[in-house]
Amino acid sequence: MRTDLNRRLWAFTLTLLLAAPMLATDGYFSTGYGVIQQGQGGAGIAFPQDSLAAATNPAGMVLVGDRFDFGVTLFRPIRGATITGNGFPGADAAYDASGKKNFFIPELGFNHLLNSKVSVGISLYGNGGMNTQYTTPIPLFGSRPAGVNLEQLFAAPTIAFKANTHNAFGVSLNVGYQLFSATGLQNFANPNFSTSPGNVTDNGASHSFGAGFRAGWVGTIDKYLNLGATFQSRTYMQHFTKYEGLFAGQGGFDIPANVAGGVALKVHPKATILFDAERIFYGQVNSIANPGFPIVAPLGASNGPGFGWHDITAEKVGFAFKASPKVTLRAGYNHSSLPFDASQTFFNLLAPAVVQEHLSAGATVGLHGGKEINVAYQHAFQRTLNGVNSIPAAFGGGEAGLSMYQNSVGASFGWGK
Numbered sequence: 001m002r003t004d005l006n007r008r009l010w011a012f013t014l015t016l017l018l019a020a021p022m023l024a025t026d027g028y029f030s031t032g033y034g035v036i037q038q039g040q041g042g043a044g045i046a047f048p049q050d051s052l053a054a055a056t057n058p059a060g061m062v063l064v065g066d067r068f069d070f071g072v073t074l075f076r077p078i079r080g081a082t083i084t085g086n087g088f089p090g091a092d093a094a095y096d097a098s099g100k101k102n103f104f105i106p107e108l109g110f111n112h113l114l115n116s117k118v119s120v121g122i123s124l125y126g127n128g129g130m131n132t133q134y135t136t137p138i139p140l141f142g143s144r145p146a147g148v149n150l151e152q153l154f155a156a157p158t159i160a161f162k163a164n165t166h167n168a169f170g171v172s173l174n175v176g177y178q179l180f181s182a183t184g185l186q187n188f189a190n191p192n193f194s195t196s197p198g199n200v201t202d203n204g205a206s207h208s209f210g211a212g213f214r215a216g217w218v219g220t221i222d223k224y225l226n227l228g229a230t231f232q233s234r235t236y237m238q239h240f241t242k243y244e245g246l247f248a249g250q251g252g253f254d255i256p257a258n259v260a261g262g263v264a265l266k267v268h269p270k271a272t273i274l275f276d277a278e279r280i281f282y283g284q285v286n287s288i289a290n291p292g293f294p295i296v297a298p299l300g301a302s303n304g305p306g307f308g309w310h311d312i313t314a315e316k317v318g319f320a321f322k323a324s325p326k327v328t329l330r331a332g333y334n335h336s337s338l339p340f341d342a343s344q345t346f347f348n349l350l351a352p353a354v355v356q357e358h359l360s361a362g363a364t365v366g367l368h369g370g371k372e373i374n375v376a377y378q379h380a381f382q383r384t385l386n387g388v389n390s391i392p393a394a395f396g397g398g399e400a401g402l403s404m405y406q407n408s409v410g411a412s413f414g415w416g417k
Contacts, residue, residue: 025355025380025406026314026336028150029128029258029280032056034107035071035412039362039376040318041332043274045262046218046228047320050374050414051109054123054158057216057230057262058170061111062119062160064416069109071374071412076101078405079132079352083140085398086391091139092398097352099133099147107412117162127152127176127255130351137184138349140395142201146184148350149205152255153177156214165220172214176235176255180243181205182350188299189245195300196245203242210237212255226264233257234284245300247287256281256288274318274332282309282339292347293392307351308344312337330362330376338385345387345400352402355380364414372414380406 025031032042034052044053048060051067079097086092111121133147153176160170185201187193194200212235219227235255244251260278267273283289290306297303318332336356340348362376382405391398 025353025358026278026334027128027280027282027309027312027339027353028130028351030126031314031334031336031358031378032316033123033125034069034109035073035374035376035410036330036362036364038073038378038408038410039330039332039360039374040274040320041316041334041358041360042314043262043276043316043318043332045216045230045260045276046226047262047264047272047274047318048218050412051111051121052107052123052125054109054121054156054170054172054214055125055154056260057218057228058156058158058172058214059160059168059216059218059228059230061121061158061170062113062117062162062168063218064111066113067109067111067414067416069107069412069414071107071410073105073107073376073408073410075103075105075408076406077103077131080403081349081352082401082403083138083391083398084401086140087396087398088139091396095138095349096135097132097147097349099135099145100131103131119160121158121160123154123156123158123172125154125156127154130353132350132352134184140187140391141349142184142186142188144184144186144202146350148180148182150180151178167220168218170216174212174214174232174235176210176212176237177207178237178253178255179205179207180240180253182243182246185246193299194245195250195298195304199241199243199245199251200299201246206240206242206251208238208240208253210235210254212236224266228262228264229260231257231259234281247300248290248304248306249286249302250300252285253287254285256285270322272320274316274320276316276318278314278316279311280314281311283311292344293390295392305347307340307348309339312339326366328364330360330364332360334358334360342385342388343390345385345390345402346392346395348402349400352404354383354385354402355404355406356383357381370416374412374414376410378408380404
């Protein structure tokens with residue numbers, strides 16, 4: 001009976017993970033992985049606390065012991081846009097891109113110590129993504145309400161080990177899954193703009209799989225200081241065949257590499273301050289990095305238009321305070337650089353990732369038998385980016401402006417030995 005219940009729980013969890021639209025705010029990557037980390041600004045490279053650690057630094061898995069974690073976050077992004085000074089009749093207007101506002105993002109992790117020095121585990125998490133669902137058509141794009149939905153999931157089986165009392169190492173195989181769909185882009189679905197006009201818009205969901213790896217290190221310098229470092233390779237994904245006329249490289253959409261380092265400083269027996277810095281290499285993937293305008297080749301070509309994104313850096317500061325034997329309080333701040341400049345706002349009407357400043361708070365409440373409940377809240381402050389020479393003359397000229405803010409609240413259950 002218990003075995004059947006466990007199988008059903010796993011099947012239900014995987015269904016949720018695959019169905020949840022993933023959104024994020026360090027570009028389109030998540031600010032952090034897991035409710036605990038979200039409550040401290042996304043920081044935690046040198047301070048692992050749960051079995052989602054492999055999503056950030058696989059070396060941390062051997063330090064968290066035997067553990068199971070499951071949680072869900074309610075994510076509520078509010079995004080919008082404006083078009084001004086355009087010569088196309090009816091185009092100048094304010095547009096609501098939040099046709100869908102509420103998204104549920106689950107998380108799941110499991111870790112097991114084979115002995116005192118080696119662990120194996122798996123973390124399942126949403127890497128990130130983007131979503132816009134305009135409530136009315138954008139005349140420059142097409143006759144139907146425009147929108148895109150990108151979802152990315154990683155399953156990261158992990159092995160980690162302690163080389164000695166001061167150094168832990170880990171490596172994960174990142175098995176990636178993603179899906180994408182687009183609507184309302186009929187104006188681009190013609191031979192003048194695309195190498196494959198029938199594969200630009202309104203083709204339903206296109207799926208792809210791929211793989212990469214993540215490696216990491218945690219070093220215990222002394223009883224007050226931990227350091228950490230991690231690298232995730234580029235994840236090479238299958239092409240989105242249903243949208244090979246939209247994305248550069250005939251539907252290519254690999255997941256960029258990233259590298260990060262972290263510090264955990266115990267300033268008091270009950271208080272730890274965290275500092276993380278992450279570099280995300282959006283510029284290495286043509287479909288993300290190629291400028292949207294000026295157009296030098298049709299959509300779908302290897303040098304065809306993209307979103308004009310460049311590499312970004314995210315800085316994260318977190319604080320954890322052991323208020324009592326059963327209660328830990330957390331707070332954090334995250335700042336990321338803007339992934340594109342004001343000349344690229346037109347195509348980024350579909351991906352208005354302009355928020356940069358995030359504040360968060362969280363807590364853990366211990367229960368009996370090694371169980372705990374974790375909660376977190378994060379707010380991304382509203383950011384508006386007005387275009388500068390952003391809409392080409394062929395589309396009537398003028399400017400596209402983007403605006404976004406968001407809130408999220410999450411809860412998770414952890415059980416460790």
